[in-house]
Amino acid sequence: MSTAVPPIPIEVTPARLSEPQRIANAFFAPSRTFQDIRHNASWWVPWLLGSIIAASFFFTVDKKIGFETIAKNQMENAGGFAQRAMERLTPEQRSQALHRQAIGQRIGTLYFSWLVSLLFSMLIAVVLMAVFNFLLEANIPFRQALAAVFYANLPRSLSLILGIVVLLIGVDSATYDLGNPVASNLAAFLDPATFGKFLYRLGTFIDVFSIWTVILLGMGFTKQSKKKISTTTGIMTVAILFMICALGFAGLAAL
Numbered sequence: 001m002s003t004a005v006p007p008i009p010i011e012v013t014p015a016r017l018s019e020p021q022r023i024a025n026a027f028f029a030p031s032r033t034f035q036d037i038r039h040n041a042s043w044w045v046p047w048l049l050g051s052i053i054a055a056s057f058f059f060t061v062d063k064k065i066g067f068e069t070i071a072k073n074q075m076e077n078a079g080g081f082a083q084r085a086m087e088r089l090t091p092e093q094r095s096q097a098l099h100r101q102a103i104g105q106r107i108g109t110l111y112f113s114w115l116v117s118l119l120f121s122m123l124i125a126v127v128l129m130a131v132f133n134f135l136l137e138a139n140i141p142f143r144q145a146l147a148a149v150f151y152a153n154l155p156r157s158l159s160l161i162l163g164i165v166v167l168l169i170g171v172d173s174a175t176y177d178l179g180n181p182v183a184s185n186l187a188a189f190l191d192p193a194t195f196g197k198f199l200y201r202l203g204t205f206i207d208v209f210s211i212w213t214v215i216l217l218g219m220g221f222t223k224q225s226k227k228k229i230s231t232t233t234g235i236m237t238v239a240i241l242f243m244i245c246a247l248g249f250a251g252l253a254a255l
Contacts (some may be wrong), residue, residue: 019045026151027158030216033151034223043147047121050150050157051114057160058109061178064167067102067109070178074101125149128221131237138225148220152213159184159209184208198254205246214242 017025017036023046025033061070075098089097108116129145132138163181179201180187187203195203218235225234 016040022046022151023049023154026154026216030151030219031223034148034220037144037147037151037220038224041141041143041147043143043150046150046154047114047118050153051117053157053160054113054117055110057164057181058113060164060167061181062106062110065171065173065176067106068098069173070105070176071098071101073174073176074178121149121153122146127241128217128238131241132221132225132229132234136225136229136233136237137227138221138229139227140221140224144224145221148224149217152216152220155209155212155216180204182209185210196254198250201253202246202250205242205250210242214238 016039017032019042022033022036026046061067075094125142125145125148128149129140129142132140132145159182162184166182185204185207187200187206190200190203192200215235218238219231221238222229222231222234
């Protein structure tokens with residue numbers, strides 16, 4: 001009497017996503033996008049999209065506010081060493097320094113923001129890859145780590161789009177803060193003169209889009225891991241690193 005052999009289950013490979021689908025799912029179904037990166041670690045589309053949006057934002061800043069005004073606002077809001085250094089200059093020297101700063105910011109943001117984005121994202125990918133690989137034994141390749149970073153950063157592009165809308169509606173150029181273009185963070189409700197530079201700059205990091213990005217980074221690196229890591233562990237790992245950086249930058253702003 002023969003015994004029936006049970007059928008061998010066939011593993012179904014999920015259909016690959018197109019680039020528009022990967023970008024859309026980064027907002028609405030991020031696990032699908034990050035899972036797809038395991039099979040196709042292409043990253044240039046979100047990088048190019050983010051670079052175009054960033055250049056458009058800085059172009060709008062230049063037209064609606066002007067980098068001369070941006071430099072002036074930054075000088076007036078600077079604290080500590082930077083403020084004391086500017087106060088020691090003569091009015092003519094201060095004017096020249098502001099002019100040079102404005103030219104540098106205009107050139108850097110309008111023409112090289114794409115390069116800054118690429119280099120900064122590579123740095124984030126290296127740091128997170130090192131942490132996940134050495135501390136959590138995730139064994140994530142660099143190309144997948146970089147792709148996860150670019151797709152996780154898409155909410156920041158959304159914040160820049162909102163920043164463009166705010167500029168087109170109209171803002172007070174005398175109080176415009178390039179580092180805080182949208183009232184989506186705690187700093188929007190803090191007066192730096194009352195709470196101090198440290199708390200104000202720290203408040204800019206407690207931001208809807210920053211928190212969103214941290215969550216996506218944690219999910220993205222968890223999905224790339226060859227070792228099973230919980231999503232909560234991934235998000236908490238990124239969140240701790242983010243808070244360390246936030247405290248460091250806020251401390252520098254207060255010096």
